[in-house]
Amino acid sequence: MPDRILVTRSSMPDIDEYIEEIRPIWESHWLTNMGPKHEQLKKELKEYLKVPNIELLVNGHMALEMTIQAMGLKGDVITTPFTFVSTTHAIVRSGLHPVFCDVNPDDYTIDTDKLEKALTVDTCAIMPVHVYGNICNIEAVDDFAGKHGLKVIYDAAHTFGETYKGKGVGSFGDASCFSFHATKVFNTIEGGCVCFKDDSITELLYAVKDFGFDDPEDAGCIGGNAKMNEFCAAMGLCNLRHIDDDIARRKAVYERYNEHLDGVKGIKLNHVRAGVGSNYSYYPIVIDPVEFGIDRDEVFRILSEKGIMTRRYFYPATNAMRCYKGMFDPEDTPVASRISKQVLTLPIYPDLELETVDKICEMMVCH
Numbered sequence: 001m002p003d004r005i006l007v008t009r010s011s012m013p014d015i016d017e018y019i020e021e022i023r024p025i026w027e028s029h030w031l032t033n034m035g036p037k038h039e040q041l042k043k044e045l046k047e048y049l050k051v052p053n054i055e056l057l058v059n060g061h062m063a064l065e066m067t068i069q070a071m072g073l074k075g076d077v078i079t080t081p082f083t084f085v086s087t088t089h090a091i092v093r094s095g096l097h098p099v100f101c102d103v104n105p106d107d108y109t110i111d112t113d114k115l116e117k118a119l120t121v122d123t124c125a126i127m128p129v130h131v132y133g134n135i136c137n138i139e140a141v142d143d144f145a146g147k148h149g150l151k152v153i154y155d156a157a158h159t160f161g162e163t164y165k166g167k168g169v170g171s172f173g174d175a176s177c178f179s180f181h182a183t184k185v186f187n188t189i190e191g192g193c194v195c196f197k198d199d200s201i202t203e204l205l206y207a208v209k210d211f212g213f214d215d216p217e218d219a220g221c222i223g224g225n226a227k228m229n230e231f232c233a234a235m236g237l238c239n240l241r242h243i244d245d246d247i248a249r250r251k252a253v254y255e256r257y258n259e260h261l262d263g264v265k266g267i268k269l270n271h272v273r274a275g276v277g278s279n280y281s282y283y284p285i286v287i288d289p290v291e292f293g294i295d296r297d298e299v300f301r302i303l304s305e306k307g308i309m310t311r312r313y314f315y316p317a318t319n320a321m322r323c324y325k326g327m328f329d330p331e332d333t334p335v336a337s338r339i340s341k342q343v344l345t346l347p348i349y350p351d352l353e354l355e356t357v358d359k360i361c362e363m364m365v366c367h
C-alpha cells in the first residue's frame with residue numbers, strides 16, 4: 001500500500017494517447033475559442049450523456065452561473081446547503097437569493113416534502129443537487145416546478161454518465177450542470193457543461209460564455225469568458241474512451257467497501273436507488289458517534305495519521321460558511337447541519353487497489 005492515499009486521484013489517459021490527441025493543436029496553433037477538439041467533444045458528450053442539447057464550459061461553477069444568466073432568472077432560488085459551496089455561490093454571485101430547503105436523511109438530496117415551505121412570492125427557480133451522484137426525487141421536483149411555474153436547474157456536478165430509468169440524468173429539469181474537474185469521474189482537467197431542454201437558449205448560452213458575442217464584432221448581451229480550451233477538450237476526448245472501464249472499476253471499489261462496512265454499528269452507508277445507473281463517484285459514510293464509539297472527526301484523524309486522506313465533503317453546510325455569516329440560519333435545515341457534521345467521504349477512484357480498501361476498513365473498524 002502506498003504511504004499516502006488521497007480521497008481521489010485524477011483519471012488520466014496514457015501519455016502517448018494524449019500526445020496524439022493534442023498533435024493537431026500544435027500543428028494548427030488553434031488553442032481555444034471553440035476549436036475542433038471542443039466541437040468534437042461536444043458532439044461525443046451529447047451522445048454519451050443522452051441529452052437533447054449541450055454546451056461546454058470552462059468549469060462546473062461557470063456552467064451554473066452561465067445557465068442562470070441565459071435563463072434570465074431574477075428573485076429567489078430554492079436550493080440545499082448540503083453541497084459544495086459552488087452551488088450557493090453561483091446563486092448569490094448572480095444577484096439571486098438562495099432559500100434553503102433541508103435535505104432528506106436517506107440520500108441527502110432535497111427533501112421535496114419541504115419545498116412548499118421554501119416557496120416565496122419571488123421564487124423563480126429550484127436548484128437541487130444530485131449530491132454524491134444520488135439522484136433527487138425528480139418526479140416530485142418536476143411536479144412542484146410545473147405547479148408553480150418554476151425553472152429547474154440541477155447541480156449535476158457529481159452525476160457524469162448516470163442514468164435514471166434508462167434516461168441520461170442530464171435530460172431532466174430545464175438544465176443540468178456537470179463538472180469535469182480533475183477530481184471528478186470524468187475530467188477535462190478543468191471543465192464542465194450544461195445540458196438543457198429548451199433549444200431557444202442555445203445561442204444565448206454560446207454567447208454568454210464568450211463575452212456576449214453573437215456576432216463577430218458586436219456583443220448582444222453582457223457575457224463573460226467561460227470557454228473550454230482545446231487542451232482540456234483533448235483530455236476529455238481521451239478520458240471519454242476509458243470512462244466505462246473507469247466506472248466499472250469504481251464500482252468494484254464501492255462494493256468492496258460495502259462488503260466490509262455493511263452492518264457495522266454506527267456507520268450508515270450510501271445506497272444506489274432503484275432505477276439509477278450509478279457512476280460510483282463518492283463513498284460517503286455517516287457516523288453516529290454514540291453507536292460507533294468515536295465521532296467523524298476522530299475517524300478522520302485516525303485515518304489521516306495512517307496516511308489515508310479522507311474528506312469532510314460537505315462540511316460546513318454552505319449556509320454555515322463564514323462568508324454567509326448572519327445571512328442564513330443553519331438551524332433552518334437541521335438534517336443538512338447534522339449530516340455535515342457526521343459525514344466522511346472515503347477514498348475512491350478506479351486505480352484504488354481492493355487490498356487498500358480492506359486495510360482502510362480494518363483501520364476504521366478496529367479503532
Ligand code: T4K
Nearest residue numbers: 006007008009010059060061084086157179180181182183
Ligand atoms: N457543484 C458541486 C456539487 C460540486 O461538487 C462542484 C465541485 C461544483 C459545483 C463546481 O464544479 P467545478 O467548478 O469545480 O468544475 C474539489 C474540486 O475542486 C471541486 O471540483 C469539487 N466540486 C469539490 C467537491 O472538490 P477540493 O478543494 O476538495 O479539491 P482538492 O484540491 O483538495 O482535491 C481533492 C483530492 O483530489 C486531492 O486530495 C487529490 C485529488 N486530486 C486533486 C487535484 C486538484 C488529483 O488527483 N488531481 C488534481 O489535479 O475541491
